[in-house]
Amino acid sequence: xxxxxxxxxxxxxxxxLLIFAVFPLIMLISGSFTSEGGITLSRYIDxxxxxxxTTILLRTLKLSLISTLxxxxxxxxxxxxxxxxxxxxxxxxxxxAVFPMLTSPVVRSFSWMVILGKYGIVNNVLTKIGxxxxxxxxxxxxxxIVVGFVYLFMPLMILSLVGVLENIDKDLVMAAESLGxxxxxxxxxxxxxxxxxxxxVGSVLVFTGSLTAYTTPQLLGGTKSRVxxxxxxxxxxxxxxxxxxxxxxxxxxxxxxxxSGIINSFARKLNSRG
Amino acid sequence: MNKKSTGLRVFAFLVYFFLLAPLVIIFATSFGPDKxxxxxxxxxxxxxxxxxxxxxxxxxxxxxSMQLSIIGTIIALIMGIPAAYALSRYNxxxxxxxxxxxxxxxxxxxxxxxxxxxxxxxxxxxxxxxxSLLIGHVIIIMPYIIRVISSSLSSFDYSIEEASMSLGANKxxxxxxxxxxxxxxxxxxxxxxxxxxxxNNVPISxxxxxxxxSTLPIQMLIHVEYNFDPTIAxxxxxxxxxxxxxxxxxxxxLGLAYFAK
Numbered sequence: 001x002x003x004x005x006x007x008x009x010x011x012x013x014x015x016x017l018l019i020f021a022v023f024p025l026i027m028l029i030s031g032s033f034t035s036e037g038g039i040t041l042s043r044y045i046d047x048x049x050x051x052x053x054t055t056i057l058l059r060t061l062k063l064s065l066i067s068t069l070x071x072x073x074x075x076x077x078x079x080x081x082x083x084x085x086x087x088x089x090x091x092x093x094x095x096x097a098v099f100p101m102l103t104s105p106v107v108r109s110f111s112w113m114v115i116l117g118k119y120g121i122v123n124n125v126l127t128k129i130g131x132x133x134x135x136x137x138x139x140x141x142x143x144x145i146v147v148g149f150v151y152l153f154m155p156l157m158i159l160s161l162v163g164v165l166e167n168i169d170k171d172l173v174m175a176a177e178s179l180g181x182x183x184x185x186x187x188x189x190x191x192x193x194x195x196x197x198x199x200x201v202g203s204v205l206v207f208t209g210s211l212t213a214y215t216t217p218q219l220l221g222g223t224k225s226r227v228x229x230x231x232x233x234x235x236x237x238x239x240x241x242x243x244x245x246x247x248x249x250x251x252x253x254x255x256x257x258x259x260s261g262i263i264n265s266f267a268r269k270l271n272s273r274g
Numbered sequence: 275m276n277k278k279s280t281g282l283r284v285f286a287f288l289v290y291f292f293l294l295a296p297l298v299i300i301f302a303t304s305f306g307p308d309k310x311x312x313x314x315x316x317x318x319x320x321x322x323x324x325x326x327x328x329x330x331x332x333x334x335x336x337x338x339s340m341q342l343s344i345i346g347t348i349i350a351l352i353m354g355i356p357a358a359y360a361l362s363r364y365n366x367x368x369x370x371x372x373x374x375x376x377x378x379x380x381x382x383x384x385x386x387x388x389x390x391x392x393x394x395x396x397x398x399x400x401x402x403x404x405x406s407l408l409i410g411h412v413i414i415i416m417p418y419i420i421r422v423i424s425s426s427l428s429s430f431d432y433s434i435e436e437a438s439m440s441l442g443a444n445k446x447x448x449x450x451x452x453x454x455x456x457x458x459x460x461x462x463x464x465x466x467x468x469x470x471x472x473x474n475n476v477p478i479s480x481x482x483x484x485x486x487x488s489t490l491p492i493q494m495l496i497h498v499e500y501n502f503d504p505t506i507a508x509x510x511x512x513x514x515x516x517x518x519x520x521x522x523x524x525x526x527x528l529g530l531a532y533f534a535k
Contacts, residue, residue: 009360010372013353013416017375021413024394025382074289081286084279091530093290095521098533100293102517104474106494107510111296113498114303114311114507121299121313154293159533212383215476215491219498229385233480236389246393249386256383 029253032246043247053231057251060227063142063217064210067149071157071206072199074150079161079198080191083168094162101155109219112148113139116220140222148216153209157202164198165191200267204260211256228252297514304507311504322508331493332509339490343472346411347419347465353412354419355461359453361420362427373420380417384477387413392481403487410478415468422467426460426528463528466520 033039047053082093100108115121116138123135138144168191176186214229221227226234228248236245299313304322306315326332354376361373379387388410395406430453438448454461479489498506524530 006360006364006366009356013357014372014375016353017379017413017416020391020395020409021379021382021387022375024390025387027394028386028390074292077282078286078289081282093286094533095525095530096290096294098530099517099521100297101533102470102474102521103297104491104494104510104513105476106474106491106498107300107506107513108296110494110498110506110510111300113502114299114313115296117311117502119310124313151292151296154289158289208381212385212477214385214480215495218495229383229477232385232389236392236481242393245389249383249389252383253386256381260381 025253028246029250032243032250043243047244047247047251053248056226056228056231057255059142059225060211060229061255063145063149063227064207067146067153067210068203068206070146070150071154072203075154075157075161075202076195076199079158079165080195082158082162083165090162090166094159097155097158100151101159105152105213105215106219108152109148109216112144112151112220116144116147139220140224142221142225144220145217145225145227148220149206149210149213152213152216153206156205156209160202160205161195161198164195164201168194196270197267200263204263207263208256208260211259212252228255300507300510301514304504304511306504309503311502311507322504323511325505326509326512329505331488332490335488335490335493338487339473342408342411342489343469346408346415346472347468349408350412350415350419350468351461351465354416354464355423355454358420358423358427359449362424363432376420377417379413384414384475385480388478388481391478396482403482403484407479407482407487407489410482411472411475414475414478415472418468418471419464422464422528422532423457423460425532426457426463430456459527463524463532466524470517470520 032043033041035042082090085093113120117123118135118137118139120138122138123132126132127135172190172194173186176190177183181189212229214233217225217227217230218233221230228251232245232248232252235241235248302315303311303313305318305320306312307317307319307321308315357372357376361369361376391406391410395401395409396403401409434456435448435452438452439445443451474491475489476491476495479492480495483489483492494506494509521530524532
């Protein structure tokens with residue numbers, strides 16, 4: 001084989017992505033900065049001064065942050081428990097976490113419509129046992145979006161954490177305990193710091209996933225709780241306001257890259273210190 | 275186990291209950307006889323299962339989704355396997371750059387990618403909708419192919435390859451008779467993962483479907499927004515059965531533990 005012929009192996013896929021993914025994206029982003037041949041920031045000024053859009057941007061960030069925190073708070077202990085079980089059990093737990101992950105997001109969001117709906121399971125149970133008289137509005141608000149996001153992305157958090165936790169040497173904990181640390185202290189001083197990489201990978205996945213998800217906010221959020229993704233679609237396909245859709249899309253890309261960049265650089269700093 | 279572990283076990287159990295209960299509820303309600311989704315169902319009926327097959331749009335979009343996902347995955351494998359091979363086999367300048375290009379579609383929000391494809395492939399370049407839909411699916415599939423194939427190549431012993439060539443086989447023959455059979459399970463797992471992700475995709479398809487050409491998830495999304503009957507629950511059960519079958523195959527080939535890597 002000639003010296004550089006491996007480039008031939010890369011070429012088809014590389015050119016395909018360059019022409020059909022990278023190029024349209026660059027066009028979309030650069031197009032949002034131009035107007036009648038000149039460069040302009042006016043669309044961005046409009047976006048950031050319009051309280052309708054800034055509210056949506058802040059809401060999207062807030063919902064993603066809450067979802068990430070909840071997924072971490074629920075996922076960490078679960079992943080820790082899984083990592084301590086026997087290999088066979090662990091396989092079963094991983095399979096049960098992977099299963100929802102591979103199920104259609106439409107199905108998963110739909111299931112929460114059935115549960116949280118006006119005549120859904122939660123309302124039925126609460127009315128029957130007499131806690132409430134009138135059905136609560138559990139659907140089409142920020143609460144239902146967060147439930148949907150946590151449900152959608154927690155498997156990613158659990159799997160990222162299990163991968164890291166099961167590689168932590170159990171002898172370290174025993175060493176800490178034999179040196180007099182309590183179980184809790186051994187956990188905080190040994191296991192938790194070593195699991196931070198998994199926590200960071202999981203958080204990036206949950207956060208960026210929530211930030212860019214469409215199906216869940218569309219089905220569970222209703223018209224009052226729009227997020228960036230549903231607003232891009234609405235502008236592009238319902239209002240035919242393509243310029244605004246392009247601006248929102250660009251803002252979404254920048255926010256996604258910024259957030260994962262910040263979390264990753266934070267992780268690198270932690271690593272170099274530890 | 276001591277007291278503290280019991281608490282942890284209960285916690286993990288509740289989290290799994292949260293993850294699985296909604297799917298169980300969907301499963302149960304799909305067999306109910308009523309027109310609305312009632313849990314627990316007041317009886318047993320296959321009415322809604324049968325109803326899926328009566329709705330032509332579901333039949334039609336199921337076939338389109340199947341076709342799109344299978345063709346898309348094959349195209350992505352044809353371009354992705356050589357690329358993954360080059361990226362894992364050789365060390366060269368710019369390797370990281372190529373690697374990040376191949377994995378980049380996973381970082382780009384699907385909704386943004388879908389919109390840019392509509393704008394620049396369909397509207398400006400006048401590509402047919404179906405072709406654009408296929409291109410979009412190949413793009414989102416690529417990272418899965420590259421990642422899974424690379425990870426199975428990382429455990430491949432390249433000295434076997436050298437042995438084959440020293441015995442006179444050329445590079446291409448070696449690839450097909452030695453390398454490919456050895457990463458077979460990786461290829462199968464990559465195929466399945468890519469297929470599932472393509473089949474379930476919403477954000478790309480959302481922009482590129484319209485009257486005439488639509489995919490199953492988009493059709494389901496439209497149906498859910500206007501009707502609230504157990505048809506979607508029944509359809510969900512069929513999709514879950516498909517997922518379970520494909521997971522079983524992944525378990526037999528690459529192993530589900532791959533997901534926790």
